[in-house]
Amino acid sequence: MKMRKSNLDERQEQMMLKIEHNGFWIAFWMLAAFMLIEEAVSGADIKVFGGECIILLTISCYVTIACLRAGIWDRKLQPKFTTNLIASIIAGIVVGLVTFFAIHRYFGDKIGGCIAAAAIAGIVTCVLCIIALSIGVASYKKREAKLNEEPEEELEEI
Amino acid sequence: MRNLKMKFRRIELEMSQTDLAKACGVTRQTIGLIEAGEFNPSINLCIAICKALGVTLNDLFWEENGNENA
Numbered sequence: 077m078k079m080r081k082s083n084l085d086e087r088q089e090q091m092m093l094k095i096e097h098n099g100f101w102i103a104f105w106m107l108a109a110f111m112l113i114e115e116a117v118s119g120a121d122i123k124v125f126g127g128e129c130i131i132l133l134t135i136s137c138y139v140t141i142a143c144l145r146a147g148i149w150d151r152k153l154q155p156k157f158t159t160n161l162i163a164s165i166i167a168g169i170v171v172g173l174v175t176f177f178a179i180h181r182y183f184g185d186k187i188g189g190c191i192a193a194a195a196i197a198g199i200v201t202c203v204l205c206i207i208a209l210s211i212g213v214a215s216y217k218k219r220e221a222k223l224n225e226e227p228e229e230e231l232e233e234i
Numbered sequence: 235m236r237n238l239k240m241k242f243r244r245i246e247l248e249m250s251q252t253d254l255a256k257a258c259g260v261t262r263q264t265i266g267l268i269e270a271g272e273f274n275p276s277i278n279l280c281i282a283i284c285k286a287l288g289v290t291l292n293d294l295f296w297e298e299n300g301n302e303n304a
Contacts, residue, residue: 147263224262226250 107132112170116177144215147223155213164205172198236271240294243287244269257286 084092111125111132122129149155153163176194183189244254251269255262258279267273268283275283284291 147261224252226252226262227266 104132104135112174116174118181140212144212144219147216147220149213149216155216157210157213160206160209160213164202164209167205168198168202171201237269237294240283240287241269243289243294247287249287254283254286258282 082089107128111128114125118124143149153159172194175197176190179190179193180187244251249257251262251265255265258265259282260279264273264275264279265283268275268279280291280295284294287294
């Protein structure tokens with residue numbers, strides 16, 4: 077089949093990319109929020125939202141690998157340990173809260189146990205996140221250094 | 235197509251791609267891709283490059299006969 081020429085001019089193309097960009101992130105965060113809320117409210121297990129989980133993980137892996145290959149970390153956040161630590165703590169708190177509400181549905185009378193389970197889930201998440209982010213930062217810095225190497229060619233190539 | 239005018243001017247000024255990138259506030263890869271003709275810079279970046287290299291937009295980005303920089 078013959079590929080048709082784009083109907084868009086440069087400005088429209090940029091606008092289209094922006095719309096697609098916004099659409100992607102709305103879908104990503106809504107999917108993540110849906111899974112967390114469903115888990116917290118109904119205590120649903122992996123059988124219920126396994127498909128959503130696979131989609132979210134696939135998207136996350138694609139974005140992470142593509143950005144690292146391109147030597148891109150983030151628009152605003154710096155690849156520093158303190159930033160990674162704050163992000164990991166936030167992730168730990170969110171997972172801790174979700175775990176607390178999910179477990180509280182079944183063992184409501186044992187608040188101490190719910191808090192302990194939530195704390196363990198939160199701490200494990202925080203530790204795993206900081207490890208994953210540290211590995212990501214190391215990979216990013218290595219890739220960025222490689223991409224920023226000055227090429228040896230100059231006049232002789234011309 | 236490759237932008238050899240830009241590359242010649244940069245070398246004339248004894249600037250590396252990294253030096254030019256720092257002067258323009260972009261990464262070295264971006265300068266490399268512009269010189270290789272694999273990335274079309276915005277007009278703002280074109281102006282920043284021209285200022286850093288001390289030339290006009292015509293000097294670097296205008297081509298007679300309708301061709302890109304050969």
